[in-house]
Amino acid sequence: MTMKPTTRGFLFLAFVLAVLPLALTNGYYYDLAIRMAINATIAVGLNLLIGYTGQISLGHAGFFGIGAYASAILTSRYGLPSGLALIIGAVATAGLAFAVARPILKLKGHYLAMATLGLGIILSMVVVNETDLTGGPDGMPVDAFSLFGMQIVGEQAWYVVVVLILLLVTRAALNLIDAPAGRALQAIHGAEIAARVAGVDTTSFKVRVFVLSAVVASVMGSVTAHYVGFLTPGVAGFFHSIELVTMVVLGGMASVFGSILGAVVLTLLPQLLSAFEGWETVVFGLILMLTMIFLPRGILPTLRLKFAGRAA
C-alpha cells in the first residue's frame, strides 16, 4: 500500500518528537522544545487561515491573550478548575472571533490586515489597562494546571502534553486540507469567484476558519499561561501577532509542516543569536530578510520544489 506524503510526514514528525527527549539533556532544552511545540501548534492553525484560505490576521496574539488571561484570572482569582477555565477562554474567543469575523472578513488585503491589527491592539490595551483583573504591565502569576486532581509539573510532563496537542492539531489540519471543506478553503484563496459559483458559501467558510484558528491560539494561550506560571501583557501584543504570522510565512504558506518548521526556526533563532549581544535583533531581522529573498515561498515549499526538480 502506498502511503500519502502527508501521512509519511506526520509519522516522521511523531517519530522526531518521540525521540527528541533523548537530546533534551537539561531543563533549558526542554523549555525550548515546549515553546517550539506551542508556537508550532498556533502556526499550524493560523496557516489554515493565512496560507490556505488566503486571509491575513495581524491580531491572533489577542486571541492567545484571551485564552491566557481567562485561564490565569479564572483559576487564581475565582478558583475555577483549570480545565474549565481553558474551555471558557476558548468559548469566549470563539464568540468574539465569530462576532467580529463577518464584518472584518468582508475586507481584503491591506484593509483586512488593518482591521485585524486594530482588533489585536484593542485586546492588548484591555489587558494592559484592566489592572485590577490582569495586573496590568506588572503581570500576574498563574497557578499550575491540574486535571482531575493531577497537576502537570515539570518540563517532561509539559513536553508530553504540548507534543500531544501539536500532533493532534497537525493531524486535524492535514485531514482538513484533504477534505471537501479544506478544498473549499483553498479555492477561496485560489479563485474566490469560482468557489462561489461552485456553491461555496465563502463568507461562512472564512468565518469558520477564522474562529478555528482563533480557538487554537486561545487554547495555546491557556496552556502557555499555566506552563510559564506568569503572564505579562506582551503575550497579547502586536509583536507577538507579527511573530506568529512570520512563522507561517517563513515556514511556508499553505504548508502544515512548513508552519512547524517556521515555529522551530523562529523560536530557536533568538536563542542562537544571543552571542551577538545587543545586535541579535538586527541579525534576526537580516536572516528573515535573506530567507524571504532567497526562499520566497517559505523554507519548506522552496526546498520541496528544489528536490522535486532534481528528481524529475
Added chain:
Amino acid sequence: MLEVRNLSKTFGGVKAVQDVSFTVRAGTIHAVIGPNGAGKTTLFNLITGIYTPTSGEILFDDASAGGESPDRLARRGMSRTFQNLQVCMNMSAIENVMVGAHLRLGTSLLAGLFRLPGLAKADAECRDEAARLMEFVGVGRYRDAHASQMSYGALKRLEIARALAAKPKLLLLDEPAAGLNHTETAEIEALIRKVADSGVTVVLVEHDMKLVMNLSDHILVLDYGRKLAEGSAAEIRENPDVIAAYLGASA
C-alpha cells in the same frame, strides 16, 4: 429553464445591459453574441448572481433568481465558466474539479478535521468522478498534474470539468473558445455538443462565429447593451441589423 425579462444593469451612468428579454428552453444550446462591449459578460454576471440587476427579472426554473448569490444559484443547478480563467493555481488539477462537486459533499469543518467515517469514502468517489470528468473534457492526462503546469487550452477544459462536477442543469460558458487555435476550437465545439447531448442546457457567449453557427439552436445578438436580434442561426445570418452591427452601418 431560464427566462430573462426586461433586464437592465447600469454602472454609474453606463447602461451596460438595457431592457433585455429572452428565454432559454431546456435541452437547447443558446448563444449570446455581439461586438466587444455589447454587454454579454455583464449579462452572464447578472444571470449567475455576480452582479445584482438594476431592474428586470430573472427566472430560473420558474422561480426568481435575480440578485441571488452565486452559491445559492449553484445549489439550484446553475454553473458557469469564465472568460478570464478562474482556476485555483494553488491546487492540483483534479482538486480543482473536485471543488465543483462541493455541494454534493459534506462541507463541515469538523467532519474534515476528524475525517469522520463516510467522508473519506465519499471523497474517494468524488475523486474518481472528477477523474472521469477530466477524461470526458479531454484533459485526462493531467490527472496527477498541478493546475499551474497546464496549458491555457487545457485550463479552459478544466473549468468546464469543474462546472460539470456540480451536475448542473444550466451551464453558462463565457467565451469557451477565446484564445484557442482552430484545432482546439473544433475540439471545444465537439465537447460542448457532448455536454449538451448529456442533457445539460447550455448558454454560451462566443466570438467565434463558426462555432456559434454550428452549435446554436438559438442566438441572441446584443449591441450597446440592447437586444439587436434573436433567432435561429440561419435567421441571424440573414438579419440586416446584425450584419450592419458587425460590419458597419454602410455594409
